[in-house]
Amino acid sequence: MLQINNLHVALEDEGKQILKGVTLTVPAGQVHAIMGPNGSGKSTLSYVLSGRDGYEVTEGQATLEGHDLLEMEPEERAAAGLFLAFQYPVEIPGVGNMTFLRTAVNAQRKARGEEELSAGEFLKLVRERAKALDIDAEMLKRPVNVGFSGGEKKRNEILQMAMLEPRMCILDETDSGLDVDAMRLVAQGVNALRAPDRSFLVITHYQRLLDHIVPDVVHIMFDGRIVKSGGPELALEVEQNGYADILAEVADA
Amino acid sequence: MPEAALIQTPAVEGAPRPSPAAQQLQARLAATPRPRARATDAARTDALDRLSAQGLPGPRHEYWRYTDPAPFNAAAPDPVPLDAVTGDPTLFAGVDKLRLVFVDGRFDAAASDDLSLAGVEVAPLSQADAQADHWVGDAYGALEKQGQSPVSRPFAALNTAIATDGAVIRVTGQAAKPVQILYRRSDPAADVTIHHVLRLEPGADLTLLENGLVGARGNIVIEADLAAGAKLHHVAAHRAGVPRVSNIHLFGRVAEGASLKSFALSVDGRHLRTESVIELLGDDAVAHVACAMLGDGAAVHQDDTVFITHTGLRGESRQVFKKVLKNGATGVFQGKILVRPGAQKTDGYQISQALLLDENSQYLAKPELEIYADDVKCSHGSTTGALDETALFYLRSRGVPRERAVVLLVLSFLADALEEVEDEALRAEISDRLEEWLTARAKG
Ligand SMILES: Nc1ncnc2c1ncn2[C@@H]1O[C@H](COP(=O)(O)OP(=O)(O)OP(=O)(O)O)[C@@H](O)[C@H]1O
Ligand SMILES: [Mg+2]
Numbered sequence: 087m088l089q090i091n092n093l094h095v096a097l098e099d100e101g102k103q104i105l106k107g108v109t110l111t112v113p114a115g116q117v118h119a120i121m122g123p124n125g126s127g128k129s130t131l132s133y134v135l136s137g138r139d140g141y142e143v144t145e146g147q148a149t150l151e152g153h154d155l156l157e158m159e160p161e162e163r164a165a166a167g168l169f170l171a172f173q174y175p176v177e178i179p180g181v182g183n184m185t186f187l188r189t190a191v192n193a194q195r196k197a198r199g200e201e202e203l204s205a206g207e208f209l210k211l212v213r214e215r216a217k218a219l220d221i222d223a224e225m226l227k228r229p230v231n232v233g234f235s236g237g238e239k240k241r242n243e244i245l246q247m248a249m250l251e252p253r254m255c256i257l258d259e260t261d262s263g264l265d266v267d268a269m270r271l272v273a274q275g276v277n278a279l280r281a282p283d284r285s286f287l288v289i290t291h292y293q294r295l296l297d298h299i300v301p302d303v304v305h306i307m308f309d310g311r312i313v314k315s316g317g318p319e320l321a322l323e324v325e326q327n328g329y330a331d332i333l334a335e336v337a338d339a
Numbered sequence: 340m341p342e343a344a345l346i347q348t349p350a351v352e353g354a355p356r357p358s359p360a361a362q363q364l365q366a367r368l369a370a371t372p373r374p375r376a377r378a379t380d381a382a383r384t385d386a387l388d389r390l391s392a393q394g395l396p397g398p399r400h401e402y403w404r405y406t407d408p409a410p411f412n413a414a415a416p417d418p419v420p421l422d423a424v425t426g427d428p429t430l431f432a433g434v435d436k437l438r439l440v441f442v443d444g445r446f447d448a449a450a451s452d453d454l455s456l457a458g459v460e461v462a463p464l465s466q467a468d469a470q471a472d473h474w475v476g477d478a479y480g481a482l483e484k485q486g487q488s489p490v491s492r493p494f495a496a497l498n499t500a501i502a503t504d505g506a507v508i509r510v511t512g513q514a515a516k517p518v519q520i521l522y523r524r525s526d527p528a529a530d531v532t533i534h535h536v537l538r539l540e541p542g543a544d545l546t547l548l549e550n551g552l553v554g555a556r557g558n559i560v561i562e563a564d565l566a567a568g569a570k571l572h573h574v575a576a577h578r579a580g581v582p583r584v585s586n587i588h589l590f591g592r593v594a595e596g597a598s599l600k601s602f603a604l605s606v607d608g609r610h611l612r613t614e615s616v617i618e619l620l621g622d623d624a625v626a627h628v629a630c631a632m633l634g635d636g637a638a639v640h641q642d643d644t645v646f647i648t649h650t651g652l653r654g655e656s657r658q659v660f661k662k663v664l665k666n667g668a669t670g671v672f673q674g675k676i677l678v679r680p681g682a683q684k685t686d687g688y689q690i691s692q693a694l695l696l697d698e699n700s701q702y703l704a705k706p707e708l709e710i711y712a713d714d715v716k717c718s719h720g721s722t723t724g725a726l727d728e729t730a731l732f733y734l735r736s737r738g739v740p741r742e743r744a745v746v747l748l749v750l751s752f753l754a755d756a757l758e759e760v761e762d763e764a765l766r767a768e769i770s771d772r773l774e775e776w777l778t779a780r781a782k783g
Contacts, residue, residue, distance in 0.1 A: 136736045139728065164738035176733035180751025186734070189747065194738035229751070246737060 087285040088112040088135075088254050093146035095127075095134050095310075104130045106310035107146070112254070115282040119296055120289045121324050122307030128289045129173050131307075132258045136170040137163050150254055164190075165197035167253030171243035171260045173289075178230040183242070186230045187212060191249055215248040218278070219271055236263035244275045255279070256287045261295040273298030293325035306332055364395050366414040371530060373501050376468045378476035386480050386499035393491045402490055405671040405703045406642040410584040410610050411494055416556030418528035419583050430576050430604075430772055431548050434765065436517040437461065443524060443554060444503045444531035450523075458512035459545065464505035464534060475507045478536050482562040482590035486616035490646060495588040495614070498560040502534035505560075510543035510569070522551030529554035535561045539569035539597070546762065550576035557585040565597040567621060573601040574765055576772075577608060584610035589628075595621030595651065602759045604769055605632040606776055608641040615645045619654035619682075629659040629759035631773065634668030635780050637699070642671035643691075649682040649715075658689040661756040663749050664700035665780075675707040676719070682712045689719035694752045696726065696745075742781035749777055 088111070095105035104127050112118045120128055134141050135148055137160035148155045150166055158166065178186070192202040203211070216226060219241045231239050240260050247255055257276070261269055276286065276299050288299060296304070296318060304320040305312045308329070313336045314320065323332070357365070368387075376383055396408045410416070439461065440450035446463035454461045467473045480499040486492060506520055520535065531554030539545060543566070553559065563571055577585065585608070591599045605611060617626045632641050647656045662670035672691040693702030704721040726748055734744035750773060757773075760766040 138732050138736075159741070160732060160735035161738050161740050161744075164736055170736055172733070172736075176730050178730050178733070178748070178751055180754030181747050186737075186739075186747070189743065190734075190737035190739050193740060193743065197738065197740075250737065 087114045087116075088148075088150055088287065090131075090135075090148045091146050093131070093134070093148060094144040095130060096142050096144050098140050098142045103144075104141075104310055105134070108307075108310070108312055110305060110312055112285045112287055114285055115280075116302040117280070117286040117288060117299060119301040119304045119321060120287065120307050120312075121291065121304060121321060123329050126307045127310040128307055129258055132170050132173075132256045132287075132289065135163075135256065136160055136168060161193070161197070164250070164252070165194045169247050169250055169252035169255045171240075171247060171255070171257040173258040173262075175231050175239040175243050177232045177234075179232050181230050183226050183228055183230050184212065187246065187249055190246070194250060212245075212249065216245055219245050219248070219275055220268075221245055237265060237268045240264055241268060241272060244272050248275055248279065251279070253283065254285050254287070256289070258289045259291065260288075261290055261292060269295065270298065293321045296321045308333060308336070360394050360397065363412055363414075364391070367395065367412065367497070368501070370414040371501050371532060374465075374503050377471040378468045378473040379464075379479040382476065382480035383500050385484070386496045389484065389487060390493055390496040390500060393487075393493045393496065396491075396493055400491075402644060402673060405673070405705075406610075406612055406640065410556070411558070411586050411612075416528065416530050416554075416584060419555040420527055421524055430550050430768065431519055431765070433768060434517060434519075434548070436519045436548060438519045438521055439463070439506050440521045440523060441504060441533060443526050443529040444533050446504050447523070456518070457515040458510060458543070459514045459518065460509040460511070461518065462507045464502065464507050464536070467507040473507075474509070474538070475536050478538055478562065478564060479534070480562075482564060482592055483560060483588070485592075485618070486588075486590045486646075492588060492614060492616070494558055494586045495560050495590070498532050498534055498558045498588070502532045502560070505534040505536065508535070508537045508545070508547075510537070510539045510545045512540075512543055514543075514545040517546035517548050519548040519550075522553045522557070524552050524554055527555060530556045532558045533560070535559070537561065537563040537571065539563070539565045539571055541566045542568045544570040546572045546574070548574050553583070553585055555583055557583070557587075559585070559587045561589045563589065563591045563599060565591065565593045565599055567595045567597060569594070569597045571599045572761060573599070574760055574762075574769075575602070576604040576769070577606070577611060577613070585612070587611075587613045589613075589615045589617070591615070591617035591626060593617065593619050593621065593624040593626055596623045597621065598625035600625075600627040600759065600761065601629070602756070603630045604773070605630060605641055607634060607636070607639050608632070609638050610640050612642040612644065615643075615647075617646070617656075618648040618650055619656060620650050622652040623654070624651050625655045627657040627659075627759055629657075629756045630661065631753045631756040631769075632660075632662040632670060633773070633776060634662065634664045634670060634700070635666050637667030639664075639668035640671070641669070643674070644671075645674040647676050647687065649676070649678045649685040649687065649712075651682060653684040653686075654682060655686045656688065657759075658691070659756045659759055660691040661753050662693045662702060663696065663752065664693060664702060665696035667699040669700070670702045672702075672704045672706075672721070674705075674719070675709065676717055678710040678712050678715050678717065680711040683714045685712060685715040685717065687715070687717040690755070691721045692752070693723045694726065694749065695723060696749075743778075746774060746777040746781055750774060
């Protein structure tokens with residue numbers, strides 16, 4: 087599904103190298119997790135994959151189902167099936183959540199040559215998916231993320247994901263800021279979407295989320311590289327001992 | 340001003356020739372003769388005296404620094420082919436209203452609706468003026484005259500002196516439906532001067548819609564006198580288009596507990612200057628002035644000049660001006676709040692913001708507060724910014740194409756101004772129109 091090969095990325099302005107050779111493959115139907123200390127480059131990776139300005143790819147490739155991601159505009163990547171749940175969801179005053187969702191859903195359908203959803207079909211779908219995430223009608227009416235609590239913003243990201251039904255979902259710290267119940271709702275939302283032709287890349291600091299969304303593979307990122315990969319037990323190890331042991335072990339190798 | 344002094348110099352035989360400014364005023368007046376009037380005759384003479392004393396403004400006039408008065412000073416406008424501005428303005432088409440049509444500045448009875456409407460007395464100025472004892476004789480030019488101080492507004496005085504027609508509206512109760520003033524053009528060279536007089540009796544309530552294409556050059560004055568508890572909701576759409584020029588004045592006087600709300604949509608105004616001069620005279624009066632402006636192209640120059648005077652107690656005034664500029668367009672905002680001694684508990688608010696979609700466009704803002712009462716709350720803010728790149732990326736990452744995302748963000752920028760349109764259906768119609776325009780212009 088997602089293939090990242092030796093990806094090097096620098097900041098366009100300062101020329102500072104952030105990613106220093108990331109190699110990672112997420113096969114269809116799998117859930118992979120990325121953990122790693124603050125500033126190791128996890129969000130940068132997710133932004134570069136989704137096409138944010140300000141980064142320069144100096145080396146390497148990234149493909150989604152064989153299509154060169156790095157050549158595409160952000161909206162083309164989305165239409166191709168990529169989705170990023172932002173670590174910090176953006177507030178857009180003046181744009182209603184519903185308008186936003188409907189515009190996004192129909193824009194993607196149009197880009198894929200599918201028929202747009204009618205107002206009625208759309209409404210029915212949103213209501214149903216919002217309910218599952220405990221997002222009430224009033225929240226849907228408000229401007230995108232404006233005045234939402236941290237947890238509400240994260241749930242709103244998952245609602246967008248549920249509506250857009252992407253093939254490759256990247257979740258950047260969607261669990262941070264969530265209370266226990268919200269975490270369960272979000273995990274349920276993600277699990278409901280798990281399918282043989284859909285993959286997830288879950289960035290998190292905490293093992294807790296991975297109790298709910300059980301990953302196939304856990305990667306450890308440090309200083310712009312994936313330094314170790316393993317099974318779910320790797321997340322437990324991080325939870326218990328922090329990164330020191332793993333990093334020491336990698337340094338020795 | 341030195342020009343004024345020269346004009347007042349009596350023309351003695353053998354005296355030096357009149358100054359260029361005085362000559363310009365004479366040429367301007369000669370080009371548009373004063374119409375025959377009965378009710379308003381004295382008011383027109385008075386206005387002419389005012390104008391002669393003031394003279395036409397030069398670029399050094401304190402409030403004409405950002406906008407060149409020359410196109411308004413010129414004896415005649417450059418003709419503008421009728422098809423230069425395309426698309427008949429169909430705004431407000433879906434609203435049930437009483438329509439008054441003015442073609443090249445003259446009332447067109449055949450194109451207008453029947454003028455009888457519950458709660459409202461409507462007549463064209465040209466007809467009212469023929470009756471020497473019509474009430475408009477006292478109202479005509481009165482607020483304009485008052486609005487000449489402390490800042491002179493020569494084109495408003497000119498308008499009072501020479502206006503050919505307008506709507507004379509007296510509202511006695513709740514108007515059964517909105518009144519629309521629709522402008523049309525038939526002569527490519529039409530130099531249009533229109534003067535509307537509105538009187539809202541105590542507790543009266545009117546929605547006034549105003550749109551259309553005025554002329555090659557347009558000079559419009561609205562005087563709105565609101566008695567206690569009256570409500571006026573004015574929604575205007577100025578599609579100045581290229582390359583016409585327009586100068587618009589709204590003079591308002593708001594009595595106790597009355598409320599005047601004026602919103603203007605302004606699209607591609609080539610040399611459009613709108614002045615709003617409103618006094619909150621009674622206690623607990625309310626005045627809101629708002630504008631959503633879109634300008635595309637170096638020929639576009641749109642100027643909002645606002646002067647709000649708080650005289651009564653607990654007055655609430657609100658100015659919300661939002662301008663979206665691209666491809667070299669210029670936006671101007673000069674907004675003033677004056678709080679008179681004794682106008683305690685005034686709540687004055689002013690925000691003016693520009694969204695520059697490229698680096699060629701410019702926004703010139705001059706907010707002013709002048710406060711002579713100690714227990715007041717007044718705030719003003721002015722910002723100039725570019726599109727929020729983070730929000731743009733967020734939208735695009737959800738699959739919204741860049742052009743569409745820009746439209747959504749521009750609409751979101753304008754939202755606060757649009758909120759000032761109280762009627763939901765009207766607001767939706769304006770928002771749709773904005774969206775159409777933005778979508779059509781999204782490329783390039
Ligand atoms: N636009 C930027 N300007 C300057 N530095 C940046 C920018 N973007 C990222 N960085 C730097 O790049 C490094 C990686 O940042 P990134 O946000 O990818 O880390 P992260 O792994 O997501 O961290 P966290 O776990 O705290 O979210 C950090 O040192 C950060 O300061
Ligand atoms: Mg991060």
